[in-house]
Amino acid sequence: MPAIRQSICFGCFNRGDVTPEQVISEAAKTGFKSVEMLSREHWQKVIDAGMKIAIIGGHGSLTDGLNKPENHDRIEDELNRNIETAVEFGIPSLIGFSGNRNGLPDDEGVAICAEGLKRVTAHAEAKGITICVELLNSKVNHPDYQCDTTPWGVEMCKATGSPRVKLLYDIYHMQIMEGDLIRTIRDNIDYIGHFHTAGNPGRRDMDETQEIYYPPVMQAVADTTYDGFVGHEFGPKGDPIEAMRAAYETCQMG
Template identity: 25%
Template sequence: MAPLKFCANISWLFTELPDFSQRIYAAASAGFQAVEAAWLYDSDLQELQRVREATGVEVVLINTPPGDVKAGDLGLGAVPGRETEFKQGLDLALKYAKALECKRIHLMAGRVPVGSDRAAVAKEMEAIFVHNLKYAADILSKAGITGLIEPINTRITDPRYFLDSPHQAAAILEKVGKPNIKLQMDVFHWQIMDGNLTQNINKYFPLIGHVQIAQVPDRNEPDSAGEINYSYLFNTLDKLNYQGHIGCEYKPLRATNEGLGWLKNYWTQSK
């Protein structure tokens, strides 16, 4: 089997450098052939295109815009009353994705509104999310792009995020029923919310369109001290013949390059 493919999340890695263009160069110099990022929208698109072409680095994933971060937004896909803004954000994400030849967009669900009870608004938010995902699926399919939904844990990272477990995400995907809307598995969030990683990966593998990694509980390098045996997990994904990229979305303990020993060891052992 071909070795697993890793991409640098340049919203988290190489943050020693101030802009995304420099981080793409740094990722390429470190041996990455692909990158992903959360929000590139403050960067000059033509400059990003130029750097991508100069390095040959593939851009494999970006997120839809978060909304008004200062007002507490973190995505709009499931948020009541924000449907028009979600569509506008999708258009912007699509513009960047097309320009960068990126084939995956994380369609962020967003947070339960302040003052609302999660249980009381759950059905309404799910219905809005399903509707928006169906709309996005049709738009993205014309461009050959896959939309992704990602559960984010509500125990540590974001207590108000609407989509917080693989089980909830799978139920929503079933209601959406579009082949180009898939599940983004961030192992960090899955472990915190549900554990049971082996069974959940096997159960939901047919739905998975992208993987991200970080150690639990401190979200550092995969080989740092923590709960997850990444050697085992990589072997599990390899046995399942996972063909996509694995996004390195973690907080380096030191300078990014100093913490890449785990990846260099993997590359060496895979040759």
Template identity: 30%
Template sequence: MLTPFTLAVCAEMIWQEKPIEWRCSRLKEMGFQVGLWNWPDHDLRKLETTGATFSIMNGYLTGRLADDDGADELLRTARQTAQIGKRLGVARLNLHGTGLGEGGLPALPCEVVTGPMWLKARDTLARVADMAEEEGVVFTLENLNLPVDHPGTPFARAEDTLALVSSVNHPRLRLNLDLYHVQIGEGNLIETCKACLPWIGEVQVADVPGRCEPGTGEINYPAIARALANMGYSGPVGMEAFAKADVEKALEAFKAAFTL
């Protein structure tokens, strides 16, 4: 039995008492690619020495999709981050509807998204895609959940990110489809995967409730793994989750859930 997917793990959320470079090296030893959050938090030289393959990293530092000043700032920091991404060999650079601050809350909360905001967000993402083409990188747009973790974040639902990315329809702009967030905010995981399939760059997973490894909550991840494989998806699946207890057992559970 093998996994048809490329498995990655967010290094920020596990072994938190260990240096980040130790975590990256250990994940590499265990056969996983590595996900990161904000690159300024780390010593890039130490990350380079780990030899890890980096699946995804936050693709901007500040900025927003849906207003002129925010869009210009997002493009500026996304281009800056693209240089770091190329240095580390990061496969995908991740975006959100707005910058996230302390505790994952939006830096500029927004309860109502207007029509002009939708048009501006699409225009901003088209600019990102053109910049990504120039730089030779790939950006993803991640869905989030509003009820629990990210209230007030515009363009948070998978329905929203799919609408934006599919309307731009550029190979340098993909979806980061986070099934933990989908389960909390929308549900219907397998049908959501089917709808998003042509634009998926990465699938991210954690169980609900608790945001721990597969098998600790209500989501039937082995069934989702089979469904993804039957759809023809063989791309990256990243565990962006805490370990409920022992980290290595959590990683084994993740791998087992996505082994067919």
């Protein structure tokens, strides 16, 4: 059984008096294997600390994304450039976004997103970079976002016909939209390229004040063939470094 490769989302912990250097240093000391979603000026510091950058943004934007054909030229260019950047820095994955529905039927959204992604799948496959379209809740945080359920996301992945298009399965967001986390993860692990965590409600620490019991969820991930990263993306209630360490202990398996 492999250990969970844990990552932190940089911006969640680089707050208050905590410097970028402290975030990176403490992450490495704690046992994290990655720091993700941070500006390019800090990438070499992460690499020098012996960690990877698990994932970065692939294109803009969350609300105005792949489900608009008029965006495809722009997104193709952004993804192609970021695929090359990812190769240069050893970054395995890029984040993609469906965009908001704005009245678009879900079946049409699947087809349009897939067509946009097909423009770059040959490049992604050749370079070994995975595009992870993020699952987000449309109930609380991102009203009208289209990629808001696992079945929709899986259908989109299948429609691209590429093993380099997967989902960023955000456990916090999918708890809000679907629940049934362990079964969903087990049944769809082949289509998941990255995970994010946070406590629900509130998107805060994964402590006893929120409803997701993370150890068995992480055990379910560890019991599959998944070999990617689990990134912590929550707003710490207190000291960011202590919150980082607590998250690591909560989710460490194997």
